[in-house]
Amino acid sequence: MIRAGIVGGAGYVGGELLRILLNHPWVELAFVHSRSQAGKPLTDVHKDLIGETKMCFSETILPDVDVLFLSMGHGASAEFLQKTNLKSGIKIIDLSRDFRLKTTDNDFVYGLPEAFKDQIKTASKVANPGCFATAIELALLPLAAGGLLQAEAHVSAITGSSGAGQAHSETTHFTWRSGNVSLYKPFKHQHLEEIKQTLQRVGSGEQPVIRFVPMRGSFTRGILAAVYTKAKLNLKEARSLYEAYFLQHPFVFVVEANPDVKQVVNTNKALLHLIKEDDQLLIISVIDNLIKGAAGQAVQNMNLMFGLAENVGLHLKPSAY
Amino acid sequence: MIRAGIVGGAGYVGGELLRILLNHPWVELAFVHSRSQAGKPLTDVHKDLIGETKMCFSETILPDVDVLFLSMGHGASAEFLQKTNLKSGIKIIDLSRDFRLKTTDNDFVYGLPEAFKDQIKTASKVANPGCFATAIELALLPLAAGGLLQAEAHVSAITGSSGAGQAHSETTHFTWRSGNVSLYKPFKHQHLEEIKQTLQRVGSGEQPVIRFVPMRGSFTRGILAAVYTKAKLNLKEARSLYEAYFLQHPFVFVVEANPDVKQVVNTNKALLHLIKEDDQLLIISVIDNLIKGAAGQAVQNMNLMFGLAENVGLHLKPSAY
Amino acid sequence: MIRAGIVGGAGYVGGELLRILLNHPWVELAFVHSRSQAGKPLTDVHKDLIGETKMCFSETILPDVDVLFLSMGHGASAEFLQKTNLKSGIKIIDLSRDFRLKTTDNDFVYGLPEAFKDQIKTASKVANPGCFATAIELALLPLAAGGLLQAEAHVSAITGSSGAGQAHSETTHFTWRSGNVSLYKPFKHQHLEEIKQTLQRVGSGEQPVIRFVPMRGSFTRGILAAVYTKAKLNLKEARSLYEAYFLQHPFVFVVEANPDVKQVVNTNKALLHLIKEDDQLLIISVIDNLIKGAAGQAVQNMNLMFGLAENVGLHLKPSAY
Amino acid sequence: MIRAGIVGGAGYVGGELLRILLNHPWVELAFVHSRSQAGKPLTDVHKDLIGETKMCFSETILPDVDVLFLSMGHGASAEFLQKTNLKSGIKIIDLSRDFRLKTTDNDFVYGLPEAFKDQIKTASKVANPGCFATAIELALLPLAAGGLLQAEAHVSAITGSSGAGQAHSETTHFTWRSGNVSLYKPFKHQHLEEIKQTLQRVGSGEQPVIRFVPMRGSFTRGILAAVYTKAKLNLKEARSLYEAYFLQHPFVFVVEANPDVKQVVNTNKALLHLIKEDDQLLIISVIDNLIKGAAGQAVQNMNLMFGLAENVGLHLKPSAY
Incomplete structure (x- = not known):
């Protein structure tokens, strides 16, 4: 364990994280720390x-963890x-x-398993990617890895409110949003x-040019990113490449139907759908911002770091509707 | 004016209030006071x-108003x-x-024009009713006035989030609500x-017994109240009474079809629909909590206090969808 | 299996059902029949x-199932x-x-495990309860079983749109709802x-009188029922009884905090919260209409019918937000 | 009249159209035709x-209208x-x-008053623009008119469900959307x-290149368009130009704060907000798809065609929240 x-x-x-780890067959939750809620039941x-x-x-932070x-x-x-003296051997x-x-001076590995x-498998410290970053990077990885991301990429992406966290602000107020x-x-x-x-x-070699227009949507979970760039590949070639x-990579699917965000809500999946129009290749990418965009990907990274199958504990029931 | x-x-x-009064043909807006926003344009x-x-x-509060x-x-x-020395003659x-x-020691008239x-027409001070109170009182006024509200009344009513105001709380957070x-x-x-x-x-004479179960809904505007009580009237008699x-009363309509909240959103109307089942008379009542439940009713009261037609300035475009 | x-x-x-059974450790899905979609992948x-x-x-319906x-x-x-000649021994x-x-002439057992x-454990045919029925029966079972449901029970309950199924109607149209x-x-x-x-x-012995006011809410999943009745028990006694x-019963929880629907969405749980005010006992009951109100309860029944632990395969990740 | x-x-x-024309001070509604609803009250x-x-x-279509x-x-x-023999002089x-x-063979004037x-003032036939078209054209008109729209324009725009009309489809089903x-x-x-x-x-002279990515949003009314293109103007120059x-044009406002869709819902306004970043000029444009994007713009056109002030009858109460 x-x-x-x-x-x-x-x-x-x-x-x-809790919801996933509590059901993970190889994990024993040693402690859940919270400065603001210390002492209260998690269920409060x-x-x-x-x-x-x-x-x-x-x-307190128990020292005896893996x-x-x-x-x-x-x-x-x-x-x-900086402030904490952790026992050596604890993975972060x-x-x-x-x-x-x-x-x-940063020895963290960037925790996007698909890249x-x-x-990650040999890392002791992993920096889990951002939610928008995950959706957008997945959409462009095959092009970039193939040296085919040579033109500007245009990205419009929309996120659910949970991406903004629990803090209160005008844009997380129900009456406004x-x-x-x-x-x-x-x-x-x-x-x-x-x-x-x-x-x-x-x-x-060179840094790509990314024009990124983020939006706040009227929903709580999920990110949809629409990404397009000039590309020579035809649609068939692009699909093969992807x-x-x-x-x-067990969580990323190249799908034939135009996806919507609710197809991945409450799962660790990413769906990618490709469209070619004139010389533009469009990739639609959908993830759950809290799971593949955060907690689920963190557990995926943990699985890799501990030599487990990548998807252990991540067969989550989609909420679907 | x-x-x-x-x-x-x-x-x-x-x-x-602003949105209504700015278009009211007989009103000149002298000032709009706000402690927190003083000096800023209203449109900020x-x-x-x-x-x-x-x-x-x-x-500041300009003294020269009606x-x-x-x-x-x-x-x-x-x-x-208590703290402010208002010029005599200013209506409140x-x-x-x-x-x-x-x-x-309370010389305010309760500002429910339908009661x-x-x-109100001769009042110099009016206390505008609460939003839930408006929806529920309208549903029961004819029974009460006729001495027919003798059994317990059971009320379940659901309100939009704007009823809770701009303050932040868990229950007004978008991700929660x-x-x-x-x-x-x-x-x-x-x-x-x-x-x-x-x-x-x-x-x-006697105070009625009201069992009232309020709910918070996943919408921003409107109140629906379902009110029922034992009543001897059959449906036809009840409709005639109502x-x-x-x-x-130009803003209250006894309607034949089961109403939904969006039929009155952004208007000063109240719709009432009656159903009789066994010995129970059910009244469904819908209003916009911010208009008939607050600002619109306040303007309706103003119209009455100044001898205007009750509905001047209150022909508001419904938002409908 | x-x-x-x-x-x-x-x-x-x-x-x-699919989402739950695909991850159920003791179930092998033999077939999924659909007249309208026959031949297509489930994922279409x-x-x-x-x-x-x-x-x-x-x-077709494969005969060789349990x-x-x-x-x-x-x-x-x-x-x-009536039309189908099923192999004997197949449980329904x-x-x-x-x-x-x-x-x-109805030999089905009513599939509410909490009653x-x-x-159910020995049944070969089970009739799974309705979604509203589940939420409301759970709220009143302890009173009824104790002979304490003697007065009228007043119920207002609100359901998500998925309860109406996939059929199109005015009230399932997004612009309306x-x-x-x-x-x-x-x-x-x-x-x-x-x-x-x-x-x-x-x-x-006697049938109770239930006044039930159902509502359609602006959400997709979940049912909240507010149920109250006159009761002699004080709050402490009522809690003990419940x-x-x-x-x-592993899926029903008597909770101390006023629950909201999203606490149970995407789970098989029911939360009950009790309030006593004057002589009225109020029970708030929340479930997911598609899970505890339908598919999850069906799997719970299957577990019982096959001698499994009641909650096998039903540790579902809540969607929570 | x-x-x-x-x-x-x-x-x-x-x-x-009805909601606006019923309150328009210079309009008398002669008839409202509907094949499917003929004979029923409008309020049904x-x-x-x-x-x-x-x-x-x-x-029937009454011949005696303006x-x-x-x-x-x-x-x-x-x-x-084609099928109808209209009296000459009737404006369309x-x-x-x-x-x-x-x-x-098309003698209709394109009814975008801002272009x-x-x-339009002298037209007898006007073709009212599409909703997305209105939002996007307004965002680019000053550049295009100034000969400054020389690079590709990138548009992502999101619409409320009412844009899809009353017809039922998967994507207008509440449980889906x-x-x-x-x-x-x-x-x-x-x-x-x-x-x-x-x-x-x-x-x-030349047709611009427009890359347009439309989205369906989880709301009923409004369109937000984000439009950007390479431009030499700095922000100050761009604002002056706009x-x-x-x-x-009384309905279009160049605003200093980043707008959201609800600022224009239930009004005939368009808000434009400009941002310059590197060599890209971004214009955010918001309208109500049913009003400035359809019925309100039609009435604006009518006002112009009949020599009225452009905004008569179009001081609509915003729904705001």
């Missing part, structure tokens, strides 16, 4: 877990690791933005850097 | 009003009136809970007292 | 199942069983209304009969 | 209009005009696609041709 601890278990992503915060656990949020999931929000992970999976960008599976849609951070979303870094690393690329 | 001022114009109800807060007004929120709408939240109205329409319950139109439904304050909602008071006053009662 | 067949697998309930209809099955909808789930719509089950779990009401677990709420079939919903029958059977009653 | 008739008054757009279909009209849908609005669906307008405003594209106001998002007709939406035609006509262009 893998003894796992969650640091920051009271948020949406922490909750999804995650009320849907009534009957499935009697654990309480812990105030893996730590850090789900504390951006900035807090780096601070935590960080769900914040803190370690996604490569720098000389860096081998490195219900039946509404809006843009935010066009051309400068914080995930752009990791997207460009990943595509450059799997590709042939199918070949993802053959060894 | 009636010179009107709004005290507390930055909230949802204040916004609806109510962005849908771009192009319709260049007014700014004022810091009517003041108080839309400051519960408790604040009473405090405001208060949208808070502060003056709805009759006490010896107390004559008093979208696709959700829940009860709150069953049997002890704060509107129960004014409902019982109104029904007693139009009736024959139609006769509301004959002189 | 239990060989299971689904007759009518293309609808919402059929889809949920249930697109969220991509990657989880390559089965196609069958045109259990048949009938999920064909009301009326069709009875017709199917019917999800339609056809066999829920006891008559002299009739022993009969989004942000809307309405009543339907007040006092005469088709589930009333089975509710009264169940409560009478577990109780002491906790004792459900002690042996 | 202008005597107006509506042909095809039972749909969403017909309903919006448009139940929100209870109390505002007692008209019934007519079976203007006819055709709101019958695509294809039906052309057929109707067609809301279908049938006459939007210029051909040698062709002078022609609620909380969902999807693409449709990427790069080949039927409005592309009229968009390119308009931009070419106001510009300097402000100057729309100075004479």
